[in-house]
Amino acid sequence: MSKSELPERVDAYKMADQSSQLEGVIAFGRMKRLSELVVEDGADFEAQLQFERDEEKRRLVSGSVSGSVALECQRCLQPVQYDLQSHFRLGIVYNDEMARALPGDLEPLMLLPDQSLDLADMIEEELLLSLPMYAAHEPGDCQIQTEFKPDDQDESPATEKDNPFKVLESLKRS
Numbered sequence: 001m002s003k004s005e006l007p008e009r010v011d012a013y014k015m016a017d018q019s020s021q022l023e024g025v026i027a028f029g030r031m032k033r034l035s036e037l038v039v040e041d042g043a044d045f046e047a048q049l050q051f052e053r054d055e056e057k058r059r060l061v062s063g064s065v066s067g068s069v070a071l072e073c074q075r076c077l078q079p080v081q082y083d084l085q086s087h088f089r090l091g092i093v094y095n096d097e098m099a100r101a102l103p104g105d106l107e108p109l110m111l112l113p114d115q116s117l118d119l120a121d122m123i124e125e126e127l128l129l130s131l132p133m134y135a136a137h138e139p140g141d142c143q144i145q146t147e148f149k150p151d152d153q154d155e156s157p158a159t160e161k162d163n164p165f166k167v168l169e170s171l172k173r174s
């Protein structure tokens with residue numbers, strides 16, 4: 001089952017009034033800020049969105065988005081793959097007063113009634129918030145090399161006896 005690309009912009013006010021749902025993919029290339037933080041272009045993200053009005057007549061957008069990105073490992077500088085998943089609940093507001101009046105479980109989404117909502121921008125914002133503070137491989141999975149050669153990426157990792165990090169480790173333990 002192939003999912004269709006989410007539209008660029010939607011009328012979020014109208015969609016909330018009509019309790020509309022959207023489900024689809026969002027191409028990685030539509031998220032420029034995220035693109036600058038990754039080391040390889042990622043695949044599409046999948047998103048589900050629900051627009052509605054709550055019992056207080058507030059307009060809400062809730063949903064989830066998931067996908068994976070390759071970030072640079074802060075230890076070995078090689079790509080490390082992260083699965084990102086974000087669940088969000090946003091209250092649509094058009095001034096600070098409305099934003100302040102939102103209950104604690106709702107994040108404000110600032111949007112004027114005559115403004116259309118840029119879906120990629122909203123989803124990207126949520127994804128940026130779900131990025132790890134510190135990207136790194138699991139301990140032991142780093143591809144730390146003592147000397148860097150450009151075409152030995154497929155070689156097996158250094159054996160124990162000539163790996164200086166192992167030697168250090170055993171010194172620390174004794």
Ligand SMILES: [Zn+2]
Pocket residue numbers: 073074075076077078080136137141142143
């Ligand atoms: Zn690493």
